[in-house]
Amino acid sequence: MRNLLMTLSYDGTHYFGFQTQPGGNTVQDHLEEAIRHLTGEDVKIHGSGRTDAGVHARAQTFHFTTASQIPVERWRHALNGRLPSDIRITSAVEVPLSFHSRRSAKRKTYRYSINGNRVFDVFNRQYQLHHPGPLDVVAMREGLKYLVGTHDFTSFASRHSTKQSHVRTIYEARIEVDHGLDGAGTHEQGILHIYLTGNGFLQHMVRIIVGTLLQVGEGKRKPEEMKSILEARDRAAAGPTAESKGLMLWSVEYEDLAEAPDSAAKS
Structure with missing residues (x-):
């Protein structure tokens, strides 16, 4: 075999x-x-x-x-x-x-994309959450910092999660903003890409994190509340679950492979 x-x-x-x-x-x-x-x-x-x-x-x-x-x-x-x-x-x-x-698998990265422009992109509408209202990206980045490290992510997991442990490690969390040629130098917010890299993720975990971050960006929550939400270990403490269409499994990383999956035979 x-x-x-x-x-x-x-x-x-x-x-x-x-x-x-x-x-x-x-x-x-x-x-x-x-x-x-x-x-x-x-x-x-x-x-x-x-x-x-x-x-x-x-x-x-x-x-x-x-x-x-x-x-x-x-x-x-x-x-x-x-x-x-x-x-x-x-x-x-x-x-x-x-x-x-x-x-x-040693590391997994997910990307969630938010279109912050006034009009959604017709060609990417199935891959981006459209949020035309103003977002405080600086506050969202500050909120993300509280998630890096090893934590119990019960507050950011679906109530239907069947995992015995909700402890996971987030290695890296960042937001990149793509203004594109049309949005550069204008009042358009551009496309926000939220990247989360960890050793594993719970059901709906990334989408709940995004839903909560959006509330931070809207000014409905303070960035430091992300810490208290984690400590609550209660799904009700976090924000809503963001739509699925903005989420993409970006990469899966391994060690000790003779050839990395993404560079393997492609003929």
Whole structure:
């Protein structure tokens, strides 16, 4: 048996998330069906994590074991020919049988995008939350600082979370503002990209953080309240859950791989 690790991108707009659901139409369903058509095997893939309905991925990873002897450099092309156009395999690499895409991951980064301009971008409306009202980005950046480190993120987790522990470590949190050529030098706010890198994330964690940060940006909360929200360990202490469409799984990082997933065979 061989263990293959693959990286893929997908537009989650029309899917009920990554992981298989009773109602079907998930990214995992389409991947497993494509593999079945290619090799005749009924495999179960294992993702580096799950994404909710409407959430996108720039670089999601998954692994599966196969008896197929198809050369690793041919898998990308073969599967992409059997997948919907909004799901693309970007790389494939063979890894040790002991490798697990979720348990072996060291760092994950999510990006949440907010369009702060008066008129939303028609071409990116499915990937950005439109918020035309003024936002205090300096205050939002200050609020983010309180989340860096190891904390109990119960306040920023869905009430339906089934994880035994809500302790997670955030390594980096930042906001980048893209004014673009049209917005530079004008009163337009531009596009705010919120990046969060950690060792793992809870259900709805990033979206609840964003929803709370928006309240900070609107002046409804002070930046230092992020600390007291963490300490409360109570979902009711935090803000609303931001819409799913602005969220994207940006990257998954591993150690001790002979070849990094995003630079693996791409022929």
